Amino acid sequence: MPRQDLRKKKEDDLSLLEQVTRRMCVTRTPSSAVQAPAPSSDPDTESGEVDAFQLLREGKIQIEFSTDPYEFVFFEYNRECDSNHIRSLKKSLRKVNLIPFLPITVTQVPEGAKVFYFDGTPVPKENLDKVKAVTDGQHRYGSVLSNAYEDGKEFCIAFIEIPEELGDASIIMRQLNTANSNWGKDDLIRNGALAPETDSNRGHKAACTRAYDLMNKYGWVRAGTALYLCGITGSSLKKGKANDRISPQKTARIISEINKLVSIDPAFFRPIRSSKSVSSYIQVREMENFSFDRFYEALHTSFNRNVNKQRAHWATSNSSKNTERLVAFKLAHNEYKGGEYKDAPDIPMSLKEMSEVGKFTS
Numbered sequence: 001m002p003r004q005d006l007r008k009k010k011e012d013d014l015s016l017l018e019q020v021t022r023r024m025c026v027t028r029t030p031s032s033a034v035q036a037p038a039p040s041s042d043p044d045t046e047s048g049e050v051d052a053f054q055l056l057r058e059g060k061i062q063i064e065f066s067t068d069p070y071e072f073v074f075f076e077y078n079r080e081c082d083s084n085h086i087r088s089l090k091k092s093l094r095k096v097n098l099i100p101f102l103p104i105t106v107t108q109v110p111e112g113a114k115v116f117y118f119d120g121t122p123v124p125k126e127n128l129d130k131v132k133a134v135t136d137g138q139h140r141y142g143s144v145l146s147n148a149y150e151d152g153k154e155f156c157i158a159f160i161e162i163p164e165e166l167g168d169a170s171i172i173m174r175q176l177n178t179a180n181s182n183w184g185k186d187d188l189i190r191n192g193a194l195a196p197e198t199d200s201n202r203g204h205k206a207a208c209t210r211a212y213d214l215m216n217k218y219g220w221v222r223a224g225t226a227l228y229l230c231g232i233t234g235s236s237l238k239k240g241k242a243n244d245r246i247s248p249q250k251t252a253r254i255i256s257e258i259n260k261l262v263s264i265d266p267a268f269f270r271p272i273r274s275s276k277s278v279s280s281y282i283q284v285r286e287m288e289n290f291s292f293d294r295f296y297e298a299l300h301t302s303f304n305r306n307v308n309k310q311r312a313h314w315a316t317s318n319s320s321k322n323t324e325r326l327v328a329f330k331l332a333h334n335e336y337k338g339g340e341y342k343d344a345p346d347i348p349m350s351l352k353e354m355s356e357v358g359k360f361t362s
């Protein structure tokens with residue numbers, strides 16, 4: 001096949017993929033633009049007190065089938081889909097269709113939640129009681145729909161509807177996906193920020209909203225960096241109990257300081273915005289003797305000296321060793337002896353950090 005035809009076929013595939021997954025691959029929007037009234041929820045359901053096996057024995061949980069793609073809808077806080085994963089699933093399902101053994105999981109639409117059809121069309125209020133919200137299986141749904149569209153065959157999907165007794169849809173979604181596939185930090189942040197607010201998730205939602213808004217506001221803030229800037233631990237995020245330990249005012253100052261450092265030499269210092277460098281900078285910044293003015297002047301006034309570039313390089317390197325970044329930040333801060341900061345006390349170093357100094361002073 002000529003190269004031009006291959007390129008056109010690839011473009012056609014992508015456009016089709018985009019068409020059937022437009023809603024599921026929704027682009028980021030600030031969470032402040034999302035308005036979803038809080039549905040009522042029993043916080044005890046998150047603790048696992050309801051036995052799903054008992055519901056299965058009672059016949060309240062069973063595999064069902066549907067041939068109507070518009071019977072299923074998606075929350076705004078659904079995880080964004082990976083188009084490469086959908087493309088891989090499409091090929092796999094054409095060989096052996098195991099969907100009956102891998103049903104998608106759905107729930108009733110909670111009161112007040114915004115939901116959309118696969119093509120991005122909002123669901124009218126009068127149809128909310130006729131649809132089911134997908135909590136797990138977006139990739140399978142998109143792959144089945146895409147194959148049906150391309151092959152001219154009937155759409156048919158297997159699904160399991162989760163009884164309301166098991167709890168809130170956003171909690172179920174997070175628990176199912178963290179058990180069955182690896183959710184990234186950005187997926188967990190997005191889920192926490194855009195899920196409807198309930199009594200049980202209010203603090204978690206507020207913390208995730210802060211991180212999510214930072215990711216939308218600053219192009220360089222990725223998920224890991226946003227967590228450090230807000231003081232949110234990864235373990236608390238996964239458990240749905242995120243707590244921001246850094247105030248918004250302090251976060252704003254840290255971002256301003258990092259941007260000022262980048263302004264010294266944008267090309268050289270841009271990597272300082274990575275999550276690992278931001279984490280190390282925050283640690284050094286918290287030390288008793290730290291002075292940002294001193295630190296900035298140490299790099300700004302003598303950055304053309306090779307020794308400062310070498311130390312700054314370690315702070316912005318791709319190394320996984322945070323100790324190296326800490327040493328680089330501390331050495332840069334401690335070196336400055338000019339101006340009004342000449343008598344300022346140095347930041348102390350641990351024995352482990354002192355053993356790394358040779359890398360920067362040789």
